[in-house]
Amino acid sequence: MAYQLYRNTTLGNSLQESLDELIQSQQITPQLALQVLLQFDKAINLALAQRVRNRVNFRGSLNTYRFCDNVWTFVLNDVEFREVTELVKVDKVKIVACDGKNTGSNTAE
Amino acid sequence: KPKLYRSVIEDVINDVREVFLDEGVDEQVLMELKTLWENKLMQSKAVDGFHSEEQQLLLQVQQQQQQQQQQQQHHHHHHHTQPQPQQTVQQQSQPQQVLIPASQQAPQQQVIVPDSKLIPHMNASGMSAAATAATLALPAGVTPVQQILTNSGQILQVVRTANGAQYIIQPQQPVVLQQQVIPQMQPGGVQAPVIQQVLAPIPGGLSQQTGVIIQPQQILFTGNKTQVIPTTVAAPTTAQAQIPAAGQQQPQQQQAQPQAPLVLQVDGAGDTSSEEEEDEEEDYDDDEEEDKEKDGGEDGQVEEEPLNSEDDVSDEEGQELFDTENVVVCQYDKIHRSKNKWKFHLKDGIMNLNGRDYVFSKAIGDAEW
Numbered sequence: 001m002a003y004q005l006y007r008n009t010t011l012g013n014s015l016q017e018s019l020d021e022l023i024q025s026q027q028i029t030p031q032l033a034l035q036v037l038l039q040f041d042k043a044i045n046l047a048l049a050q051r052v053r054n055r056v057n058f059r060g061s062l063n064t065y066r067f068c069d070n071v072w073t074f075v076l077n078d079v080e081f082r083e084v085t086e087l088v089k090v091d092k093v094k095i096v097a098c099d100g101k102n103t104g105s106n107t108a109e
Numbered sequence: 110k111p112k113l114y115r116s117v118i119e120d121v122i123n124d125v126r127e128v129f130l131d132e133g134v135d136e137q138v139l140m141e142l143k144t145l146w147e148n149k150l151m152q153s154k155a156v157d158g159f160h161s162e163e164q165q166l167l168l169q170v171q172q173q174q175q176q177q178q179q180q181q182q183h184h185h186h187h188h189h190t191q192p193q194p195q196q197t198v199q200q201q202s203q204p205q206q207v208l209i210p211a212s213q214q215a216p217q218q219q220v221i222v223p224d225s226k227l228i229p230h231m232n233a234s235g236m237s238a239a240a241t242a243a244t245l246a247l248p249a250g251v252t253p254v255q256q257i258l259t260n261s262g263q264i265l266q267v268v269r270t271a272n273g274a275q276y277i278i279q280p281q282q283p284v285v286l287q288q289q290v291i292p293q294m295q296p297g298g299v300q301a302p303v304i305q306q307v308l309a310p311i312p313g314g315l316s317q318q319t320g321v322i323i324q325p326q327q328i329l330f331t332g333n334k335t336q337v338i339p340t341t342v343a344a345p346t347t348a349q350a351q352i353p354a355a356g357q358q359q360p361q362q363q364q365a366q367p368q369a370p371l372v373l374q375v376d377g378a379g380d381t382s383s384e385e386e387e388d389e390e391e392d393y394d395d396d397e398e399e400d401k402e403k404d405g406g407e408d409g410q411v412e413e414e415p416l417n418s419e420d421d422v423s424d425e426e427g428q429e430l431f432d433t434e435n436v437v438v439c440q441y442d443k444i445h446r447s448k449n450k451w452k453f454h455l456k457d458g459i460m461n462l463n464g465r466d467y468v469f470s471k472a473i474g475d476a477e478w
Contacts, residue, residue, distance in 0.1 A: 003440070005439075006438055006459060008438060009436075009438055009459045010461060010466050011117065011150065011459070013149075014146055014149035017145075018145035018146045022138065027134070028129075028132075028134055028142075035125060035128045036125045039121050042124075043117050043120040044117055047117050048459070048468065049457055051113055052468050052469065052470045053470050054468070054469055054470055054471075055472070056458075056467070056469040056471070056472040056473075057472070058453075058472060058474040059474060060474070061476055062449075065478070074453075076474075081462060088462045090435045090463060093462065094436050094437070095436075095437040095455070096437070096438050097437075097439050097440055097441035097444075097455055098440050100440030100441050100442045101442075
């Protein structure tokens with residue numbers, strides 16, 4: 001099964017909210033909503049792996065780190081994200097990272 | 110990036126079409142899902158130019174309408190020469206709102222704080238910490254700095270945001286604010302940043318408005334007629350350009366409204382409190398000398414009094430204040446550490462920074478812990 005990691009993104013959250021509204025108005029069942037989300041997981045994982053091809057660098061200070069269930073969670077402060085085109089500065093960022101090995105093969109086609 | 114999101118949406122919608130049909134759900138519901146999804150994405154402004162221009166225009170029109178309403182009410186009273194974004198009362202059912210300045214061209218924006226992230230330390234000028242905490246819901250990074258007692262006895266909470274700008278939160282009860290210009294203010298001098306008090310209009314479109322700009326250092330109330338203040342407070346941008354203009358306007362307002370005796374003038378958090386802190390710190394030092402020695406004096410910082418301490422962990426980098434928690438969701442190739450130097454090798458990530466979305470196929474980072 002593909003990582004459900006990306007549900008907490010703008011794209012994923014807006015989908016979840018939309019699904020919730022449809023459930024509220026009883027136009028779809030929660031089960032159907034779940035299916036949609038699972039499909040979203042596959043689609044986004046695939047899209048990121050295949051359609052995105054850019055690199056970003058960043059630097060900052062590490063505030064906290066956690067490694068649990070093979071998931072890293074970091075909180076960094078005063079971070080600069082650098083892409084070729086632009087520079088973005090934030091004073092706090094949380095990074096959640098799942099294990100990147102062998103992800104592609106897990107998605108059931 | 111908009112293309113990426115578009116393609117994901119298309120893929121998902123197409124893939125679930127079959128599932129929808131299997132469950133006997135109409136295609137129309139599927140279309141509704143797609144529309145809802147796209148609309149939310151557009152509203153979040155995390156992605157540029159995502160959806161049709163038509164809908165973007167619609168948003169702009171709505172914003173302009175709000176501006177026009179405010180300007181109409183505006184001309185009654187203060188002759189603000191600068192276009193200050195004003196706040197109209199839109200939804201009164203919502204709890205306290207902290208208005209945060211948007212970009213210069215945009216109209217007011219509301220930051221709705223549904224949950225309460227409370228910061229425990231408060232100024233002890235009347236309200237207990239618990240009481241204040243109970244009445245205010247502050248977003249992260251916003252700390253209460255001062256409380257201002259107005260003529261009518263209303264307590265206003267001044268909070269400071271991460272970038273140093275200060276805002277006044279007005280509690281929910283309608284309040285009659287009588288203020289006047291404080292004689293000490295310096296119209297010409299920009300050194301002492303100036304605040305203009307703006308009262309949002311009464312629902313129903315009555316009378317005038319004033320707005321609150323709080324610059325660090327000095328809070329100035331400009332007096333005018335009594336007003337009922339709704340829940341929201343307008344806080345125009347803290348752009349430097351406005352300060353001189355604001356300064357120039359002060360004398361006009363002074364002449365325009367001679368008023369009853371003034372309101373408490375509150376200085377910025379910096380000066381006075383630090384003096385107090387020093388005194389207290391000395392006491393602390395004596396008492397806790399032993400403990401500090403035990404710790405080996407690791408803590409270079411002397412303890413500050415609970416008030417105003419730890420105002421901000423992060424540096425003030427002059428960023429705009431955003432409500433978003435900056436999040437990066439990705440996968441890791443390799444995480445490496447050497448002593449306290451960490452190296453991150455990440456991939457396939459989606460980032461939300463300062464409200465906007467970014468994606469990467471690879472990200473490499475360094476950090477010191």
